[in-house]
Amino acid sequence: MANTQSKKTSNRLFVVATLAVSVIVLAVSLVFLRNSEASPDLGGLPNYTEIRGDYDADGLKYEKQPHLGDASAKVKVIEFADFKCPACKKWKETYFEQFRKDYVDTGKVELFFINFAFIDRDSILAASAGEAIAAQNNDKFWEFMSMLYDHQGDEAKIWATPEFLRVFVKKNIAGIDYDRFATDLKNHTYMLAVKEDFKTAGNYGVNGTPQFMVDGKLLKGGYGELTAAIDAKLAAGGNE
Numbered sequence: 001m002a003n004t005q006s007k008k009t010s011n012r013l014f015v016v017a018t019l020a021v022s023v024i025v026l027a028v029s030l031v032f033l034r035n036s037e038a039s040p041d042l043g044g045l046p047n048y049t050e051i052r053g054d055y056d057a058d059g060l061k062y063e064k065q066p067h068l069g070d071a072s073a074k075v076k077v078i079e080f081a082d083f084k085c086p087a088c089k090k091w092k093e094t095y096f097e098q099f100r101k102d103y104v105d106t107g108k109v110e111l112f113f114i115n116f117a118f119i120d121r122d123s124i125l126a127a128s129a130g131e132a133i134a135a136q137n138n139d140k141f142w143e144f145m146s147m148l149y150d151h152q153g154d155e156a157k158i159w160a161t162p163e164f165l166r167v168f169v170k171k172n173i174a175g176i177d178y179d180r181f182a183t184d185l186k187n188h189t190y191m192l193a194v195k196e197d198f199k200t201a202g203n204y205g206v207n208g209t210p211q212f213m214v215d216g217k218l219l220k221g222g223y224g225e226l227t228a229a230i231d232a233k234l235a236a237g238g239n240e
Contacts, residue, residue, distance in 0.1 A: 045121035057199035083126040122160035131190035
């Protein structure tokens with residue numbers, strides 16, 4: 001009787017232990033699958049520590065950045081942005097065209113774009129894709145910027161993969177040498193330039209996106225602060 005009871009107890013414990021192990025294995029498997037779905041092709045997405053080479057993080061280097069507007073404009077404005085940033089997408093959708101119409105097209109402002117790719121590894125890759133296009137054609141960069149925000153994926157997931165960016169550019173950005181772009185993307189030709197942008201922005205106190213700088217002064221507020229700072233510069237003669 002005691003032996004039978006002991007065997008039954010042992011069997012129950014074995015079943016419970018087996019079920020517990022199965023639950024743990026299932027949970028680990030689900031986490032792994034979610035991470036796999038959210039982070040494909042990480043081998044092609046280096047982080048900043050893996051991007052090696054010499055760079056200079058001192059100075060703003062306007063001449064290296066994509067730009068929009070008249071070079072003789074009285075005020076220089078920099079947007080620091082991440083292509084994965086939902087707030088950057090919102091700024092583009094809400095304010096960009098109005099800002100362009102009021103300040104850029106009127107010759108008051110020359111606008112520059114500097115990468116502050118901080119959200120994830122594919123932020124860096126998307127930024128390098130933009131650099132590759134800008135190196136071919138400055139105007140095409142602004143098409144890329146606008147349309148990539150229109151196709152922005154989930155901030156919490158890896159979506160700007162090499163495959164996504166190749167297909168996106170081929171379908172949406174005409175008038176560039178696509179083979180050159182694809183080679184630059186594959187060879188990480190402009191990764192170091194993105195790292196330089198990131199380090200430069202950090203030196204000036206950038207800590208999120210989008211952030212704006214007016215004639216070298218970093219702003220912390222929204223659209224109202226940006227336009228007020230520009231208007232004040234214009235009233236004072238600009239670049240002072």
